[in-house]
Amino acid sequence: MANKTNTKLAAFGATRRKGITCDEDKNLQSLISSDADVITVVAKAWDEQVIKVIETSLEENLNMISDTVKYLKMQSKEVMVDAEHFFDGYLSNREYAMDCLKTAAKAGADVVVLCDTNGGTMPWIVEEVTREIHKALEPWPSVRIGIHTHNDTDMAVANSLAAVRGGATLVQGCMNGYGERTGNANLVSIIGNLQVKLKYRCIPSSTLSKLASVSSFVAEIAGQLQSPSQPFVGSNAFAHKGGIHVAAIRKMPESYNHMDPTLVGNKMLSVVSELSGRGNILDKAERAGLTIDKNIAGNVLARIKKMELEGCAFEGAGASVDMLIIRRGQHYKRPFQVLEFSVISSNRGTQAQDMNTDNEDYGNCQVNQAIVKVNVNGVDQITASEGIGPVDALSHALRNALEAHYPQLSQIELEDYKVRLLEPATARKGTLSTTRVTIEFTDSKGNKWTTVGAHSSIVEASFRALVDGLEFGIVNCSEEGCST
Numbered sequence: 001m002a003n004k005t006n007t008k009l010a011a012f013g014a015t016r017r018k019g020i021t022c023d024e025d026k027n028l029q030s031l032i033s034s035d036a037d038v039i040t041v042v043a044k045a046w047d048e049q050v051i052k053v054i055e056t057s058l059e060e061n062l063n064m065i066s067d068t069v070k071y072l073k074m075q076s077k078e079v080m081v082d083a084e085h086f087f088d089g090y091l092s093n094r095e096y097a098m099d100c101l102k103t104a105a106k107a108g109a110d111v112v113v114l115c116d117t118n119g120g121t122m123p124w125i126v127e128e129v130t131r132e133i134h135k136a137l138e139p140w141p142s143v144r145i146g147i148h149t150h151n152d153t154d155m156a157v158a159n160s161l162a163a164v165r166g167g168a169t170l171v172q173g174c175m176n177g178y179g180e181r182t183g184n185a186n187l188v189s190i191i192g193n194l195q196v197k198l199k200y201r202c203i204p205s206s207t208l209s210k211l212a213s214v215s216s217f218v219a220e221i222a223g224q225l226q227s228p229s230q231p232f233v234g235s236n237a238f239a240h241k242g243g244i245h246v247a248a249i250r251k252m253p254e255s256y257n258h259m260d261p262t263l264v265g266n267k268m269l270s271v272v273s274e275l276s277g278r279g280n281i282l283d284k285a286e287r288a289g290l291t292i293d294k295n296i297a298g299n300v301l302a303r304i305k306k307m308e309l310e311g312c313a314f315e316g317a318g319a320s321v322d323m324l325i326i327r328r329g330q331h332y333k334r335p336f337q338v339l340e341f342s343v344i345s346s347n348r349g350t351q352a353q354d355m356n357t358d359n360e361d362y363g364n365c366q367v368n369q370a371i372v373k374v375n376v377n378g379v380d381q382i383t384a385s386e387g388i389g390p391v392d393a394l395s396h397a398l399r400n401a402l403e404a405h406y407p408q409l410s411q412i413e414l415e416d417y418k419v420r421l422l423e424p425a426t427a428r429k430g431t432l433s434t435t436r437v438t439i440e441f442t443d444s445k446g447n448k449w450t451t452v453g454a455h456s457s458i459v460e461a462s463f464r465a466l467v468d469g470l471e472f473g474i475v476n477c478s479e480e481g482c483s484t
Helices: 026-033 047-052 058-074 086-092 094-107 123-136 156-166 187-197 205-221 243-251 278-287 294-309 318-326 390-402 407-411 458-476
Strands: 010-014 038-044 078-084 111-116 144-149 170-172 337-347 366-376 379-387 413-422 434-442 448-455
Touching: 010 026, 026 038, 026 058, 038 058, 038 094, 047 058, 047 086, 058 078, 058 094, 078 086, 078 094, 078 144, 086 094, 086 111, 086 123, 094 111, 094 123, 111 123, 111 156, 111 170, 123 144, 123 156, 144 156, 156 170, 156 187, 170 187, 187 205, 294 318, 318 448, 318 458, 337 390, 337 458, 366 390, 379 390, 390 413, 390 458, 407 458, 413 458, 434 458, 448 458
Parallel strands: 010 038, 038 078, 078 111, 111 144, 144 170
Antiparallel strands: 337 366, 366 379, 413 434, 434 448
16 A cells, blocks of 8 residues: 555546536546545646647636636645646747646646646756746745656656756656656656755655665566666666776776665676676676686686677676686586587478468477486486477476476576577678577576577577576575575
């Protein structure tokens, strides 16, 4: 349930329709019966829209605003009036747009919201106009000014901040910037900027560190992938791959971070790539709780750069980097060693062709069988399995050999599988190209890690990523869960 101390539920609708009373307006009656403490109503503030879209007079539109606000206040509701297309209206007919706000204020509105509905207004205009509105509404000191922006010109967050500088004290938006067309103002970025940068209190200080987790949770329940590059909360927001950058932040974190990422629940990362130096490897090892010297770091870096030339990309495959480091540990003993494997993909169906059509049916019984020879604790084992694809068959065959020794593997699942066809330096294409495979794994508690493999054979590339992922799971997981 919502925390009543900090949260109010608002019902959203519009002013009464033209030519009828508030009692006759079914939409208004629905808003009241919702039992929401706050009612937000859209009102036209652009004179051309009043005449051409809702096809009524400018005077009737003002009456619609006044009547609706008064009616809702008689029901003891907190009322917000969203002045739709306000900035377009202000530029078209400044006096009338202002009259719409003053009418709402006189009728008792608690908040008048300036809407950049088309998302085309520039920040300096938003700030200037908001400041003018703030002055014009001085006769109604209890009326707050709000801002509602769209992201059509990628200015929604900037416009929201500009409005606050101009006197707005309420910001409308959506978590992660979701919304029609190009989205609404991103509340995550707005909270981060207002509270961390501009020192406004938007949310309780004690909950600011939950911003990243809440953003991720909302993305999950909305069925959206969270962008790694999302400011403040994305996994790459504080990630560094340049060797010079990483060397600097190891000595002075703020040298390449605009803020302490932990304030919003994020963390700083050093990403390993072709631009990395030994500092990236040393930093990643330290964060993984490993101790290596500069010589080992240099060897790992050389291996990574060689593998990247072969097609791997490690920026999003940190578990593969971890395994390269771990395997070079002086006392590390690999939990298993794959000696050989083979995969057979076939189809048990027989071709049947209808002589009267061009359709061919090759059957729907696909068979993928894998055989793996693996050494575990000095003992060779040969296991076989079937799967819904060659990678699935290989995964089952490996698990058949390993789970008796490492039961933690039973809680590890293959979460995502991505293939990218690369154009090699020789410009050979198609079936001769290198294939890059990235695999994301997850455990029973939702911890995730990603590995990568590259080869001219998609099966070999997949198997390399699969082995890295399962070995990472063995090293970092117990039957109770994983620490990644």
